[in-house]
Structure formats: C-alpha cells, structure tokens
Amino acid sequence: MSDSARAIAVQALTHCDVCCSGRHVEIGFTDHAGKPGVIYLPHESLSALLATLTAAVEEASERRTGTAGVQLVHPLVDWGLDRNGDDQSIVLTLRAPGGFDVSFRAAAPLASALSEALKSSPQTVSAAAKPAALARLRH
Numbered sequence: 415m416s417d418s419a420r421a422i423a424v425q426a427l428t429h430c431d432v433c434c435s436g437r438h439v440e441i442g443f444t445d446h447a448g449k450p451g452v453i454y455l456p457h458e459s460l461s462a463l464l465a466t467l468t469a470a471v472e473e474a475s476e477r478r479t480g481t482a483g484v485q486l487v488h489p490l491v492d493w494g495l496d497r498n499g500d501d502q503s504i505v506l507t508l509r510a511p512g513g514f515d516v517s518f519r520a521a522a523p524l525a526s527a528l529s530e531a532l533k534s535s536p537q538t539v540s541a542a543a544k545p546a547a548l549a550r551l552r553h
Contacts, residue, residue: 422451488514 428442428450439460441453455463468486475484488510496505504525507517520528 424451 422443423446424443425446425448426444428444429440430442431440432438433440437457439455439457441455443451443453445451471486472484475486476482490508491511492509494505494507494509496507497503498505498519503519503521505517505519506525506528507515509515
C-alpha cells in the first residue's frame with residue numbers, strides 16, 4: 415500500500431446500494447471506532463473487485479486453516495441455461511441462496527465438454543488448470 419493511502423479498518427458492512435443511474439455502487443461500513451463511512455465504486459470496478467475478493471477470501475481461508483487448496487464454495491440452489499445472442503455460445507447462470515448469482519459465457523465446445531463431464535461421473539474434472547497466482551488489484 416502506498417504511504418499516502420489512507421487506511422480504514424472496517425469493523426462491519428452496513429449496506430450496499432446501487433445509484434439510480436447505475437454508474438456507481440455505494441458500500442456503507444462502520445470503522446474500528448464505530449464511525450460510519452461510505453465507499454463509492456464506479457460500475458467499471460465491480461467485476462474486478464468481485465474477482466479479487468473471491469481470490470482474497472480463498473487465500474485468507476488457506477492462511478487461517480493452514481490447508482492448501484481451500485475454495486470458496488456456495489450451495490447451489492438453482493441454475494439457468496440460455497443461448498447467447500451469437501448462437502455460438504451459451505450463458506450458464508448458477509444461483510446460491512441470498513440472491514448471489516454468477517453467469518458464465520461458454521463457447522459450444524466447452525459447454526459440450528461440461529455437459530459430458532456432468533453426465534459421466536462425480537470425479538474431479540477440469541477443462542483448464544487453476545491459475546497459479548491469485549488475481550490482485552494493484553494500482
């Protein structure tokens with residue numbers, strides 16, 4: 415972290431709201447002294463933040479438990495499958511409790527391989543190796 419950056423020790427998150435234009439998200443929190451604060455994030459930063467937080471939770475879990483390969487796993491309560499507009503790929507949406515949805519676009523060959531893997535067996539199968547380095551935001 416830069417020497418000029420202001421560190422904020424967040425005690426608890428209080429709310430998350432999307433502005434009426436959709437241009438930013440407001441995340442409310444209380445700091446270590448109980449004082450309220452707000453962070454405004456532009457829409458363009460949200461996907462990067464989501465990927466970074468997922469990787470950070472996994473790394474923090476590994477460090478806390480001392481167990482390598484800990485993954486952030488949510489219960490799956492529903493799913494959806496739609497054709498993408500280009501007709502060459504599909505959009506797979508996975509739904510967890512509490513309104514947490516994640517959607518992935520997959521090209522036809524990858525979607526077909528996933529279908530076969532789901533039908534064949536419950537063994538561990540992967541289309542690609544997990545990246546060695548966790549995603550990080552560095553500015």
